[in-house]
Amino acid sequence: MSMGKPLPHDSAPMHVTGAARYIDDIPVPADCLHLAFGLSHVARGVISSMDLTAVRTAPGVVRVITAADLPGVNDISSAAHDEPLLAPGEVHYHGQPIFLVVATSHRLAREAAAKAEVVIDPKPAILTIDDAVAVRSYFEGGPLTWKRGDVDPAMAKADTIIEGKIEIGGQEHFYLEGQISLASPQDNGDMVLATSTQHPTEIQHKVAEALGTPFHAVRVETRRMGGGFGGKESQGNALAIACAVAAHLTGKPCKMRYDRDDDMIITGKRHDFRIAYKAGVDAKGKLVAVEFDQYVRCGWSQDLSLPVADRAMLHADNAYFIPNIRITSHRMKTNTCSATAFRGFGGPQGMVGIERVMDHMAHRLGMDPLEFRQANFYKKSKPQETPYGQPVKGFILPDLVRQLADTANYKTRRDAIRTWNEKSPILKKGIALTPVKFGISFTLTHLNQAGALVNVYADGSVTINHGGTEMGQGLFQKVAQVAAGEFGIDMGRVRITATDTGKVPNTSATAASSGSDLNGMAVKNAVDQIKDRIARFLAVDGVKPKDVLFADGKVTAGNTVLSFEEAAKMAHENRISLSATGFYATPDISWDRTIGKGHPFYYFAHGAAITEVVIDTLTGENKILRVDILHDVGQSLNPAVDVGQIEGGFVQGAGWLTTEELVWDDKGVLRTHAPSTYKIPACSDRPDVFNVALWNGENHVPTIYRSKAVGEPPLMLGISALMALSDAVGACGEAYPNLSAPATPERVYMAAKKVGAKR
Amino acid sequence: MSEITLRINGKQRRVTVEGRTLLVDLIRDQMNLTGTHVGCDTSQCGACVVKLDGDTVKSCTVLTATLPEGTEITTIEGVSTGDLHPMQEAFSKCHGLQCGFCTPGLVVTAIDIVERSPDGLSASQVRKALKGNLCRCTGYQNIVASVLEGARAMGVQVTEEKETV
Numbered sequence: 001m002s003m004g005k006p007l008p009h010d011s012a013p014m015h016v017t018g019a020a021r022y023i024d025d026i027p028v029p030a031d032c033l034h035l036a037f038g039l040s041h042v043a044r045g046v047i048s049s050m051d052l053t054a055v056r057t058a059p060g061v062v063r064v065i066t067a068a069d070l071p072g073v074n075d076i077s078s079a080a081h082d083e084p085l086l087a088p089g090e091v092h093y094h095g096q097p098i099f100l101v102v103a104t105s106h107r108l109a110r111e112a113a114a115k116a117e118v119v120i121d122p123k124p125a126i127l128t129i130d131d132a133v134a135v136r137s138y139f140e141g142g143p144l145t146w147k148r149g150d151v152d153p154a155m156a157k158a159d160t161i162i163e164g165k166i167e168i169g170g171q172e173h174f175y176l177e178g179q180i181s182l183a184s185p186q187d188n189g190d191m192v193l194a195t196s197t198q199h200p201t202e203i204q205h206k207v208a209e210a211l212g213t214p215f216h217a218v219r220v221e222t223r224r225m226g227g228g229f230g231g232k233e234s235q236g237n238a239l240a241i242a243c244a245v246a247a248h249l250t251g252k253p254c255k256m257r258y259d260r261d262d263d264m265i266i267t268g269k270r271h272d273f274r275i276a277y278k279a280g281v282d283a284k285g286k287l288v289a290v291e292f293d294q295y296v297r298c299g300w301s302q303d304l305s306l307p308v309a310d311r312a313m314l315h316a317d318n319a320y321f322i323p324n325i326r327i328t329s330h331r332m333k334t335n336t337c338s339a340t341a342f343r344g345f346g347g348p349q350g351m352v353g354i355e356r357v358m359d360h361m362a363h364r365l366g367m368d369p370l371e372f373r374q375a376n377f378y379k380k381s382k383p384q385e386t387p388y389g390q391p392v393k394g395f396i397l398p399d400l401v402r403q404l405a406d407t408a409n410y411k412t413r414r415d416a417i418r419t420w421n422e423k424s425p426i427l428k429k430g431i432a433l434t435p436v437k438f439g440i441s442f443t444l445t446h447l448n449q450a451g452a453l454v455n456v457y458a459d460g461s462v463t464i465n466h467g468g469t470e471m472g473q474g475l476f477q478k479v480a481q482v483a484a485g486e487f488g489i490d491m492g493r494v495r496i497t498a499t500d501t502g503k504v505p506n507t508s509a510t511a512a513s514s515g516s517d518l519n520g521m522a523v524k525n526a527v528d529q530i531k532d533r534i535a536r537f538l539a540v541d542g543v544k545p546k547d548v549l550f551a552d553g554k555v556t557a558g559n560t561v562l563s564f565e566e567a568a569k570m571a572h573e574n575r576i577s578l579s580a581t582g583f584y585a586t587p588d589i590s591w592d593r594t595i596g597k598g599h600p601f602y603y604f605a606h607g608a609a610i611t612e613v614v615i616d617t618l619t620g621e622n623k624i625l626r627v628d629i630l631h632d633v634g635q636s637l638n639p640a641v642d643v644g645q646i647e648g649g650f651v652q653g654a655g656w657l658t659t660e661e662l663v664w665d666d667k668g669v670l671r672t673h674a675p676s677t678y679k680i681p682a683c684s685d686r687p688d689v690f691n692v693a694l695w696n697g698e699n700h701v702p703t704i705y706r707s708k709a710v711g712e713p714p715l716m717l718g719i720s721a722l723m724a725l726s727d728a729v730g731a732c733g734e735a736y737p738n739l740s741a742p743a744t745p746e747r748v749y750m751a752a753k754k755v756g757a758k759r
Numbered sequence: 760m761s762e763i764t765l766r767i768n769g770k771q772r773r774v775t776v777e778g779r780t781l782l783v784d785l786i787r788d789q790m791n792l793t794g795t796h797v798g799c800d801t802s803q804c805g806a807c808v809v810k811l812d813g814d815t816v817k818s819c820t821v822l823t824a825t826l827p828e829g830t831e832i833t834t835i836e837g838v839s840t841g842d843l844h845p846m847q848e849a850f851s852k853c854h855g856l857q858c859g860f861c862t863p864g865l866v867v868t869a870i871d872i873v874e875r876s877p878d879g880l881s882a883s884q885v886r887k888a889l890k891g892n893l894c895r896c897t898g899y900q901n902i903v904a905s906v907l908e909g910a911r912a913m914g915v916q917v918t919e920e921k922e923t924v
Contacts, residue, residue, distance in 0.1 A: 008851050015859030016847035016866055018794015018835035025793035174895050176798045176806055176860035226796070226860030227895050260800040472858025472896045640854045644897060648857065651898030675803040675893065683889035686899040 003485040003705060006640030010477040010496050011224065011470075022226050023180040023196050028253055032182075033062055035242055035256035036109035037097035038116045039266065043125035043668030044335040046090050047098065047118060054115040055101060060108030063250060065100040070245060072212040076237040078202060080302035083338065085210070085241050091120060092300035093335050094668045095265035097238065102246045106257060125335040127668045129274050129295045132332035139298060139305065139331040146313055146596025148387045149324030154289035158280025162364050165277065166356045167740040168349050170297070171270035171342055171656040172672075174680050175471075177226020179236055179267060180257040183207075183243035190217045191244050196225045197236040198469050199509035204501045206237050207244040218244070223498035228471035229652070230341030233509045234303055235267040264673040268340030269662065271308055272297045275353040279361055287361075287376050289324040292316050292353055296331050296346075299338035305331055307443055308339070308346035310593055314600065315350035317387055319397050319437045320358070320376040325387045327596075335668055341511060343652065344712045347438055348719070352657070352741065355434050355719050359726060363736045369723070370410060370433045374401065377435075389597045392604070394700030397435050400630055401608045405433060408610045408628035408691070417612070421731040428615050428752075429625075430728025434720040435608045438713040439601030440513055441589050447508040448586035448602075450518035454483065454526035456578040460565030462487065463495045464526075466582075467507025468519035470499075473711055474641035475515040481638060482520045482704060486527040488550035489564050504581075513605070513709035516637060518584055520704035526582025533578075534571050538562075588701075603701045605708045607631035609650060609717035611687075611724040617732055617757040620749025622725060624654065626689040629717055634699035634708035646692050646714040653718020655681040657741040658725070732757035761824050768792075768837030774823070782821035783807045786834055794835035794863045798893070805892030808864035809834045815871045817891075835863035838870065845912035846870045846905075855905030857896035865892050869906045873913050880910045881919040 014020035038055070056064050067074055067088040077083035087098045098118060103109035126137050136142070155161065181195040181203075191211060197203050200220040208218045220240070225232055239256045246254040258266065274295040282288050294312055298305035313327045358376070362369035378384050380398050383391040405411070410433055417429045442448050452466040464483045470476045476496040484494045501507070508518070534555065535548035543558035555567040562570065572578060591598035609629045615622040629650060633642045659679040663671045672678040698706035722741055725748060729737035733756025740747060764773050767790060776785060786792050786809065795818060798806030802820035809818045810833040811826075838844045846869050849855065856862045872888045873880060885906045886899070894902060907917045 006854075008854060009856060009859075011859055012851040012854075012856060013843070015856045015862040016843065016850045017839070018792070018863040020859050021793070022796070022860065024787075024797070027791075174893075176804060176858065176893065176895055177796070178798075225858060226798075227858045229895070260798070472856075472860075474857070644854050644857055644901060647898035647900045648896045649898075652895070674801050675799050676801060680893060680895060681898075682891075682893060683886050683899040683902065686886060686903070688883075690898075690900055692900075 002481040002491055004636060005481065006638060007477065007481065007491065009474050010480060020224065022177050022224065023182055023194050024257055026182060026194055028182065028255060032253045032255055033102050033104065033246065033250060034106040034109045035246055035254055036101045036113045038099040038101065038113040040087065040091035040094060040096040040098055040120065042091060042120045042122050043094045043127065044092060045120040045122040047087065048121045049119045051117040052099060054117070055112045058112035058115055060104040061101060061112045062104065063102040065102065065246065065249070070210065071248060072210045075209065076206060076241055077301060078234045078304060083301040083303070085238055093337055095337060097266065100242050100246065102250060102254065110259060125668050127334060127336060127664060129297050129332055132334050133295070137333045139302060139333050143328050143330045145326060145328045146388065147326040151289045151291050151324045151326040154324035155278065155280045158288050159283045160364060161278065161280045162360050163278045164360055164738060166275050166352065168273040168275065168352055169742045170272035170339060170662050171660050172264055172662060172678055173229045173231030173269065173342060175225065175227030175229060175231055178258050178260055178263040179239050181236060181239040181243045182253065182255045183247040184253040185247045185251055189213060191247065193220045193240055193244060195220060195222060195236055195240045196232055197222055198228045198232045198471060198511055199234065200469065200499055200501050201507045202234065202509065203237060203240045206241055210241045210245055211248055219500065219502045221498050221500045222469050225469065225471040229343045230345065230511065231267065233341040233511050235340055261673045265670050266337065268299060268303055268338045270342035270656065271305065271339040271346065271349065273312070273349040277353060277357050279357045281361060285365060285367065285372060285375055287320060287322050290322045290357060292327045294327065294329045294350065294353065296329065297334050297336065297339060298331050299334055299336045301338040303338040303340050305339060308341065310346065310443055312346035312350035313596065314388060314439060315347040316354055318351045318354045319378060319435045320354065321378045321384045322387065336664060343715045345512065347712065348653065348716050351716050352719055355723060359723050360736055363730065370405065373435065374398065388600065390599045390601060394603060396632060396695065396697060397437060397606050397608070400606055400632060400695050401433065401435055404608050404610060404628060404630040410610055413612065426617055428617060428728045428731040429612065430724045430726065430731065431610065431612045432720050432723035432727050433608060433610045434723055436713050436716040437604045437606055438716065440517065440605055440709045441586055441600060441602045442508065442512045442514065443591055443593065443600045445589055445591055448514065448518065448589060449508065450522040450584050451504040451507060452519060452522035452526045452582035453503045454523060454530060454580055454582065456530055456568050458569050458572040460568040461493050461495065463497050464523055465497045465500065465503045466519040466523055467499065467504045468515040469510040473515065473645060474638060475510065475519065477641060478516045478637045479520050479523050483523050483527055486524055487531070487564065489553050513711035513713065515711065516707065517703050517709050518586070521584035522582040524582065524704060525584055526580040529580040530578055533576050534567055537571055537574060537576050538567065603699060605632055605713040607713055607717055609720040611720040613721065613724040613728055615725065615728045615748050615752065617752045620745035620752065622745065622748055624687040624721055627687045629692045630695055631714055632695040632697065632708060633710045634703065635706040636694055637705060637707045639694060642694060642710050643692050645710045647690065649714025650717045651681050651686065653715040654721040657718055657722040658743050661742050661744050729755055763824065763826060764828055765826065766829060766831045768833060776823045778824050780823045781819050782823050783818040785823045786818060792834045792836050796860055796863060798860065805864045805868065806861050808867045808892065810867060810871065815868050835867055838866060844870065846909035849909035849912060850905040853905040853908050854901045855897065861892060861894045865894070865902060868892050869909055872906065873910045873915050876915055879916040879918040882907060883919065
């Protein structure tokens with residue numbers, strides 16, 4: 001059996017030899033053309049003149065395309081139809097594409113694009129959350145509020161009240177493979193694209209719209225991405241559409257790859273937030289009322305900002321029962337790149353808000369932050385409801401946190417750190433445990449569906465295909481293990497094939513951590529149908545179809561024992577169909593986002609992390625010394641893949657909250673547009689001690705083999721790094737550190753100085 | 760345009776390049792060796808690391824025309840012939856990869872680290888030596904484990920045991 005085994009990633013042998021093909025590695029015909037955008041050099045304004053003569057006459061240029069030249073709809077947005085491919089007259093952010101150069105090479109296209117003479121009359125740009133609030137630049141006309149109970153009277157009766165705010169920076173995805181697409185025109189007006197995307201179906205739809213053809217005239221294929229992290233959910237649309245339009249107009253294959261600087265300037269990032277909070281507890285230290293104002297910088301277009309901001313609201317409780325709560329979400333429209341999906345999809349920011357409250361209140365009460373957190377957990381025995389009305393079932397966090405605190409010696413180490421800090425005037429250590437409860441399902445209910453296509457060939461070899469995309473997370477490997485396990489054959493017989501809109505249509509993005517939940521079930525459904533047909537055919541002489549066994553490479557029906565290969569051959573010769581489409585729709589979910597009530601999540605995934613850090617109060621330099629994680633993946637489909645997701649998620653989350661700082665200047669120009677200025681964690685930043693364990697237990701609801709989603713939840717384990725830094729800064733004096741994120745050395749230094757660190 | 764003879768993965772190749780042709784572009788576009796990847800375009804991420812006369816270099820920072828005649832270049836495709844190199848085995852077995860885009864550069868770098876440490880190698884040395892190769896997926900834990908496993912398989916002693924407390 002292949003299920004639950006820590007098998008290597010299916011592409012591992014190809015990755016280590018360099019044989020794995022990414023889009024830029026696909027051989028193209030010699031006449032393939034290359035594309036580059038000409039970008040706006042101001043954050044907001046009206047294009048008053050555009051002289052592209054020097055671009056058109058530059059070496060290698062075949063064609064220059066402006067908004068007026070587009071054959072169909074000028075839009076790359078996921079849903080809102082508010083994001084033109086090429087700015088038609090007004091520009092809304094620095095770096096917005098204005099025109100498209102088609103040339104004989106990547107370099108010549110980029111060089112030509114730089115020769116344009118575009119004059120833009122600038123208008124006052126709305127760059128920051130403050131700017132946007134001042135002029136009420138809101139999406140949907142104003143803020144959205146969800147509430148439970150009655151916050152004001154409860155707060156008035158509270159024993160202790162805290163108030164504060166935290167700034168939370170955004171995050172660049174920095175997928176190692178940048179955005180890229182390749183379009184090849186076909187006969188009959190069809191277009192075939194190979195593209196690095198988490199959402200081939202959306203690319204198909206948007207390309208069809210741009211070319212004015214039905215969806216069936218466009219086919220999109222994605223074998224693998226060199227990382228996605230949400231950054232390839234909608235941000236690949238522009239390149240794919242540009243390639244398709246250029247291919248349509250020139251009749252030649254067209255490829256577009258963003259240079260890294262362009263990639264970081266043009267594409268959206270994680271939303272930066274400001275969260276203002278007020279919280280009250282009773283005399284027993286129980287939360288009685290919490291109020292949040294979440295300010296979200298969405299950028300110039302909607303993209304996925306509304307569901308991102310919704311998910312931030314949905315995680316404003318994290319693991320804690322809050323009887324009276326009011327969450328107000330301010331979705332600010334600004335003249336910056338359009339913030340987009342990023343692993344956690346708003347959940348992490350919402351969770352930072354409540355974890356900050358827990359940390360701040362524990363400090364005020366003089367309690368151990370862990371004890372305060374534990375005292376306010378949802379009850380395990382009697383399910384309590386979230387603020388949005390979903391009962392918190394299968395809530396294992398109280399046990400999981402206790403186990404982690406015990407095995408990692410939280411209490412002993414916390415005491416030891418206090419003693420150490422007393423004797424250490426310059427260096428200060430800190431430790432924090434933070435939990436994660438993350439809701440699994442797309443909040444837009446209809447997205448929770450998946451399709452699959454499974455073919456058994458007459459030689460007993462199998463191909464599987466489904467709507468999910470592979471971005472390194474091991475989805476293909478997990479789903480192949482499901483198929484091999486169900487057929488009772490070895491992995492070598494199962495061939496994983498590229499995601500293809502021509503094989504499985506109308507798919508959802510591989511997002512919301514849902515990949516293996518949805519596609520694993522859809523593949524199993526298809527496998528079950530084929531097995532059932534073979535079983536019915538072989539069930540003769542009193543053998544019932546349900547008693548036909550598929551195991552160890554054999555099919556056993558009573559006294560008949562066939563190899564899987566023989567069974568496939570025999571079934572084919574007896575005109576039994578060996579191909580099936582599978583389907584799955586997540587049960588038990590419903591959601592009304594206007595009032596913020598319902599049952600949006602099928603279940604919750606849990607985890608907890610303890611992080612220990614040390615800071616230098618003279619410089620703000622800091623280091624993560626040790627991390628201990630216990631994480632809940634239900635019954636693991638592949639423990640090695642899951643542990644990899646947890647380790648990578650933690651490091652990415654800790655990077656977001658510590659070293660990864662996006663800086664825009666007062667003209668709206670992103671100043672951190674390369675890894676030279678934008679610091680993602682390197683190997684030398686990795687914690688010296690990094691212990692990761694999987695919680696032993698299965699999902700309480702039926703999922704594929706009772707497993708749980710793992711893509712996003714571990715990112716939020718990184719919040720423990722921010723809280724540990726806060727703890728270390730707190731050791732410098734009496735006041736609460738008020739540390740914002742990312743907690744760069746500068747911020748740590750300033751916070752320590754404010755708290756009272758001696759120079 | 761200039762002509763130059765290089766030895767790429769053991770084969771003598773006469774190539775014509777512009778003065779500005781980067782080694783990575785020669786490797787990918789003219790030699791069709793696409794295992795060497797372009798990640799950041801600015802010589803920082805390490806996805807394009809190859810060996811050049813025995814040293815690892817980020818090939819997007821090398822101007823091909825400036826190389827001496829007969830320069831020896833080894834890309835990921837030249838790391839092994841036939842069976843996988845022990846370091847490649849280790850990355851595969853120890854889950855030292857996820858999306859795989861950074862992997863070729865890491866494998867080339869890792870082999871170099873081990874070859875330069877005949878007297879033994881520790882986890883902390885590996886962590887420092889790998890800081891020029893960015894990975895966005897793994898959190899580096901399994902990468903360090905892979906390099907140590909590869910070192911053992913290459914006959915180099917690993918001087919620190921697995922770091923768990």
